[in-house]
Amino acid sequence: MKIIVPIKQVPETSNVKMDPETGTVIRAGVETVVNPLDLYALETALRLKEQHGGTVTALSMGPPQAVKALKEAVAMGCDDAVLVSDRKFGGSDTWATSYTLAQAVKKIGDYDLIIAGERATDGDTAQVGPGIASWLDIPVATYVARIETVKDKHIVLERLVEDGYQILSLPLPCLMTVVKEIAAPRLPTLGGKIRARELTIPVFSTENMELEPAALGLKGSPTKVVKIDTPKVTRGGKVVRAGDDEAVVSAVDELMSFLEAKGIV
C-alpha cells in the first residue's frame, strides 16, 4: 500500500509573539516544528504500513527550510519525502496550496491513500486536505478517529461527528484527515535520523512540475487578506457583593437571575 502524507512546517506555538502593528506572527527567531496535528497522520500511515506493507512518502510545500520537517518525518519512519518549493508558490492560500500539492501527488504517481492532519496549528483552516482530494477527484473523509479494515481496495473507517461516530467505506485511492484519537505519534529514532541525514530529498518546483501558472502563489489565490484585526475583549465581569447573611440571600437571587438571563442555567 502506497501512502502519501502531506505535512506542514509551522512555528512552535508555545511562545509565539504577535506583531501589534501588522497583526501577524513574528517568525524571526521562532523555532519551527512539524505541525503537531500532522504527527497523527504520520503515525496512522506508519501503522498501516506496518500492518499491510508498502511505503509512506511525506510531502511538504514550503520554503527550502521545510526540509527539516520532512527529515523528521523520515526519522519517524517514512520511506521517502518530497519538498514542493518555489518562490512562485509564495503567498498561496488554501486553494492554490491544495492545487499545487495535488499536482505534486500526480507527479509522485501511484498511491492508494493520502492521510492528512486535521488542520495546521497556524492557519487553522482544515481546508488543504479536502482541497487536495477535490483537485484529484478522489473520495475524502475528514475527522477520522479509527480505521477498521483495509481490504478489497476499500478502507472502512470511523469519522468523529457531532453526536457520535459515522462509519464509512471508501474505495481506494482516497484521502482522509485524522484526529488525535486515532493514534499517539511515535518519536523519531536514531536509526531514522541517520537515514534522514543521508537521504536526498527531491524538490518539485515550477521547473519540473506540470502547473497552470495562473493558479499559483498569490495571484492564484482567491483569498485576499484585507485586514488583520485583534478582537477586543469586551467581557465585563459582574461582581455581586454580600457583606452579611441577609445580603447573601439577595446576592444569590441576583446571581441566579444574571445566569438565567445569559442562558447559563
Place this chain on the structure above:
Amino acid sequence: MTTTSTTRYKPVTAAIVEELRTITSPRNVLVDEEKIEAYSHDETDAQEYGHMPEVVVLPTTTEQVAAIVKLANRELIPITPRGAGSGLSGGAIPQFGGILVSLEKMNQLLELDVENMVAVVEAGMVTNDLAVYVQERGLFFAGYPMSLQTCVIGGNIAENAGGGKAVKYGVTGRYIQGMELVTPTGDVVWLGGKLSKDVSGYDLKSLVVGSEGTLGIATKAIIKLIGYPTAKADLLVLFKTPREAIDVVPVILSKGLTPTSIEFMDQLSIITSCKYLNESLPYEKAGAMLLIELDGTNAEQIEMDLIAAGQLCEEHGAIEVYVAEDRNNIERIWNVRRNIAEAFKVYSPIQSLEDIVVPISRIPEMIPELDKLSEKYHVKIPCYGHAGDGNLHATLVKDPDMSMEDWKKNEVACLRELYRITGELGGKISGEHGIGLKRKIFLKEVIDPVEMKLMQAIKVAWDPKNIMNPGKIFDLAE
C-alpha cells in the same frame, strides 16, 4: 507540629517585637498566627517537621539583617534564615521558634556586569527571574536546580543546590564568585569578589555555600554567568536492564562527550509516570531508561554529538534510541522524567524523597538492594535521578494500605539501612537536598567522627552562642 519548645533560648517578648519593628518597619514584622504559619514548614512533611516561628521579619537591607542578628545574639534568640521555603530537608524550619528572617523583600538584581560576566543580586531574588533576565541577553546561569521556578538564590547558596544539568555545568557553588554575608555575630563581610581566582586565605565563601544557613545569612551574591547554549537536543534510550543503562554512562563520558544531563529512570518510575501521563512510548519492554541531553552553541556539533552518544548506546545494548530535537519532543520526553514524583503522589502522597549519591559505577549495585529493601519494609522504592553524577532519588513511597504507625517505623528503619548501604558503596546520604532536620539523626551514624568534630568546631567558632539556624545538620553538645 509543635508550637512551643523547651530550650535554652529566650522567648521573643513584646519588647523584642517592638525593637524588630524599629529595626525594619512595622509592616515588615509579622506575628499573626495565620500570617506566620506559612513560614513554619518547607517542602518536607509539615506534620512531621514543621514548627512555628515566634516572629517573622522581612528585612529590606543588609544593615537591617545585621541589626536583627546582633539583637538575637544579645537576647539569645534563635534565628532561621529563609529563602523561598522550597527546601527538601527542613533547613528553613524554625525548629526552636524564635525569629525567622525571610529575605523575600531583598529580591533585586543589583548589577549585570557583562565585561566580567557576572550578575550581582540580592539573596531573595527568584532564581528563575535571574535566569530569564540574563537569557534575554544571551547569558546563562547554569547552576540552577530543578525547582528553578520557585526557589531563590539565597536558598540555592545555602543548600549548594544542584539539578539536572550538573553533569556538564556542576552545581550552584561553581557559579558563586562572591557573597555578602551577615555573620552569626552580626558582622557584615564580603567573601570572594568578581574574581575567577582567589587563594588569599581560606576559601570561606565555599564553606558558606552548602552550610544550610548555619554560618550566617548571605545577603548578596556575585554570580558567574556563561554564554547561553542556544542549541539543544535529547536522546531517550530504552534498555532491558538498569545494569546496561548505567554501564553506558562512563562509556559516553570517557569518549569526551559531555551531556548536560544523564537522567536515569528504573522500570517502576517509567511505568508509573507513563501511565500517569497517558504516554504511549513502548515502555513495557524497557527495564530502564536514560534521558541524555546535549547542549551548546553550535547546532551542527550538537547533532554530531547526539548521533555519537546514541550510537554508543546502541553498541551497548540499547533496545531503542529515540531522538528529540524540537521543543515539542524534548518537552514530551522530559515530562516523563519530571512527573515521576507527581505520579507517585497519586498512588500514595506519603513519601520520603531521598537524594543519595554514589560513585556512578556503583549505581547498578544499588538497584537490587533497593528491591530487597522494598520487599523487606513493604514500601515502593522507585529509583530515578541524575545518573551522570550518581545522585539518585530512591524515594520511599508508603503503601496506601499501610498504617501510619507502621510507615513511620518502616520509614526510619528502611532509611537507616538505605544509608548504610549507600555508605558501603562509597556514597553519601544527600547529594543535593541537604541534611537539615530530616537527615540529622542519620548523618551522625554514617559520618566519620573526625569530620563531625571539625564541622562542630567551625560552627562554634563562627557562632559562639549557637543562634544561627541551630539544630540543623548536627546538634552541638549543650
